[in-house]
Amino acid sequence: MKLLIINGPNLNMLGIREPNIYGRQDYPALVAYIENCCAAIGAECKVFQSNHEGAIVDEIQAAYGTADAIVINPAAYTHTSVAILDALKAVGLPAVEVHLSNIYEREEFRHISYPSLACLKSIYGKGFEGYREAIEYLNDYLKECRK
Ligand code: DQA
Numbered sequence: 001m002k003l004l005i006i007n008g009p010n011l012n013m014l015g016i017r018e019p020n021i022y023g024r025q026d027y028p029a030l031v032a033y034i035e036n037c038c039a040a041i042g043a044e045c046k047v048f049q050s051n052h053e054g055a056i057v058d059e060i061q062a063a064y065g066t067a068d069a070i071v072i073n074p075a076a077y078t079h080t081s082v083a084i085l086d087a088l089k090a091v092g093l094p095a096v097e098v099h100l101s102n103i104y105e106r107e108e109f110r111h112i113s114y115p116s117l118a119c120l121k122s123i124y125g126k127g128f129e130g131y132r133e134a135i136e137y138l139n140d141y142l143k144e145c146r147k
Helices: 027-040 053-062 075-079 082-091 129-146
Strands: 002-007 044-049 069-073 095-099 121-124
Touching: 002 027, 002 053, 002 129, 027 044, 027 129, 053 082, 069 082, 069 129, 095 129, 121 129
Parallel strands: 002 044, 002 069, 069 095, 095 121
Antiparallel strands: none
């Protein structure tokens, strides 16, 4: 399985930004965690982070024909981006949305997720562990599809 993992704006500030919400581990620690999860199940992965909506759209489009599935934490774009939703729909790859925090227990504006409309599953409030769940879910999902 070839996985594309996308992290949106300000996730590169992990460890510094609002540690009471996002924890004290930094972004390189998250990337290492994701890479270990993928290695454990023999999956290849590319981990991409951008603070720019268009760059995220470009990366999703580039996954067409090159990746088998997408894990995405669109960060703040979750609550605003029809462009990211449309890109996910355009490529039609199985996708899972992840949030470190529980967006449904935070401000009301965080309760709306546009990308979730193109995702098989949303995982939130589990910190780094949410990425593991997403990776394993997509691995199992693709195995089922290939049966
Ligand atoms: C986030 C939640 C979003 O509401 C927020 O804008 C983020 C991070 C999370 O991982 O909990 O930047 O996606």
